[in-house]
Amino acid sequence: MGARWAAGVTRARAMAAGRAGAEAARRMADGPALADSLRALAGTPYRRDLDVRAEAGEAARAVTASLVWQLRVLAGWQPRPGAAAVRLLASRFEIDNTRDHLRTLDGTPQPPPLRLGALSTAWPRLSRTTSAAQVRGVLASSVWGDPGGESPAALLTGMRLSAAARTAANVPPAARWAAGEAALLTAREVFVSGGVLTAAASAHASRLLGRAAVRAADFDGFRGRLPSAARWALASVDRPEDLWRAEARWWTEVERDGLRLLHGAGLDPSPVVGATAVLSADAWRVRAALECAAHGGRAREAFDELLG
Numbered sequence: 001m002g003a004r005w006a007a008g009v010t011r012a013r014a015m016a017a018g019r020a021g022a023e024a025a026r027r028m029a030d031g032p033a034l035a036d037s038l039r040a041l042a043g044t045p046y047r048r049d050l051d052v053r054a055e056a057g058e059a060a061r062a063v064t065a066s067l068v069w070q071l072r073v074l075a076g077w078q079p080r081p082g083a084a085a086v087r088l089l090a091s092r093f094e095i096d097n098t099r100d101h102l103r104t105l106d107g108t109p110q111p112p113p114l115r116l117g118a119l120s121t122a123w124p125r126l127s128r129t130t131s132a133a134q135v136r137g138v139l140a141s142s143v144w145g146d147p148g149g150e151s152p153a154a155l156l157t158g159m160r161l162s163a164a165a166r167t168a169a170n171v172p173p174a175a176r177w178a179a180g181e182a183a184l185l186t187a188r189e190v191f192v193s194g195g196v197l198t199a200a201a202s203a204h205a206s207r208l209l210g211r212a213a214v215r216a217a218d219f220d221g222f223r224g225r226l227p228s229a230a231r232w233a234l235a236s237v238d239r240p241e242d243l244w245r246a247e248a249r250w251w252t253e254v255e256r257d258g259l260r261l262l263h264g265a266g267l268d269p270s271p272v273v274g275a276t277a278v279l280s281a282d283a284w285r286v287r288a289a290l291e292c293a294a295h296g297g298r299a300r301e302a303f304d305e306l307l308g
Contacts, residue, residue: 005267008078012275015074016262019282020044028289034059037293045070046286056294060287061111067283068093072117074275082272083118085171089276090119091163095156098126098135102152105131148198153189157197160185161204168208173261173273177254180233182208183226184247191219191240255281 024040031037038052038059046066054062068090075086093114100110116123122142129135132150139159140146143166147158161182168178186205189195197205197214205214209230216222223234232253237246258277261270 002267004079005082008082009267009271011077012074012272013262015045015070016258016275016278018045019279020046020286021282022285025282025285025289028286029292031293033296034290034294037290041286046283056291058111059290059294063283063287063290064093064096065114067279068114068116068119070279071276072119074272074279075118078269078272082269085174085269085273086276087119087121088163088167088171089174089273089280090116091121091159091167094120094123094126095159095163097123098159099152099156101127101129102132102135102155105129146200148200153193153195154198154201157185157189157195158201158204161197161201165204165207171269171273173257173270174277176229176232177250177257177277179208179227179230180250180253183213183230183233184243184250186214187219187222187234187240188243191222192243251281251284 020041024044028037028040031040034054034056035052038050038054041047041050041063046063048062048066048069050062050066051058071086071090075083075090078086093116097113097116100113104110113123113127122138122144125138125142126135129138132152132155135155136147136150139155144159144162147155147162149155149158164178164182164185168175168182171178182205186197186209189197202214210225210227213222213225213227213230216225219240223231223237226234233250234243234246236249237243254277258274258281261274262278264270264274
């Protein structure tokens with residue numbers, strides 16, 4: 001096992017070192033046109049399946065697909081505990097596939113699903129469902145658990161909070177990120193979208209945030225009742241409308257923690273968790289840069305704020 005961990009950690013550090021990085025993202029955001037920014041990705045891991053003639057949405061999808069491929073490779077180098085940690089941290093991609101599948105069931109064409117390989121848990125069965133009720137049934141019989149409803153919001157919010165709760169319980173180095181993400185998810189669903197958490201989603205959120213916060217009647221009350229493990233994610237946000245800033249800062253914090261974990265000396269899951277975080281944050285930043293380039297730099301001020 002020691003040799004396997006040594007190989008897995010070495011691979012994790014090498015893959016993280018090959019990321020685009022913040023300065024490259026800034027240059028992409030300044031590109032005179034999206035095509036120029038896409039060409040700048042030719043020497044990065046994002047070159048996989050990238051078409052320099054792509055529109056912004058297609059380019060963002062290609063970046064995500066490249067990240068999924070990187071995480072599949074990373075997981076493949078790990079002993080079982082490391083692979084399990086990467087799979088949990090990559091849960092968002094199974095959620096993305098499920099979201100697109102639900103839209104397809106409603107008659108809205110979507111791009112081909114992300115190829116998850118060993119990162120998937122229930123996706124092969126979810127992909128064969130023909131109704132939202134069947135989607136709920138598959139989730140209920142899997143590690144995701146019953147989301148508590150069949151509307152797209154109930155299904156997806158239930159999945160997201162389930163992933164956060166399972167990450168906190170099974171990937172200790174990522175527990176703080178999971179709690180912060182749960183706070184952001186709950187705040188957005190309740191105080192921006194005006195939704196109501198199902199009993200199942202509320203139970204997941206309560207494990208991470210406490211019942212008092214989840215039952216709060218307003219945003220100030222919610223934020224004030226959060227435990228310290230989650231409060232940091234909303235520390236600089238006074239209004240629900242500004243949650244997008246908090247979400248950007250969440251990624252910044254995840255990357256900072258990931259770099260610290262990545263450079264630790266242990267032959268254990270911590271550097272692998274760190275590499276997953278760093279690679280994921282890098283892809284998020286590249287997508288933001290491409291969106292800025294697609295708007296001719298008009299969104300540069302917002303991009304600079306995102307990067308801090």
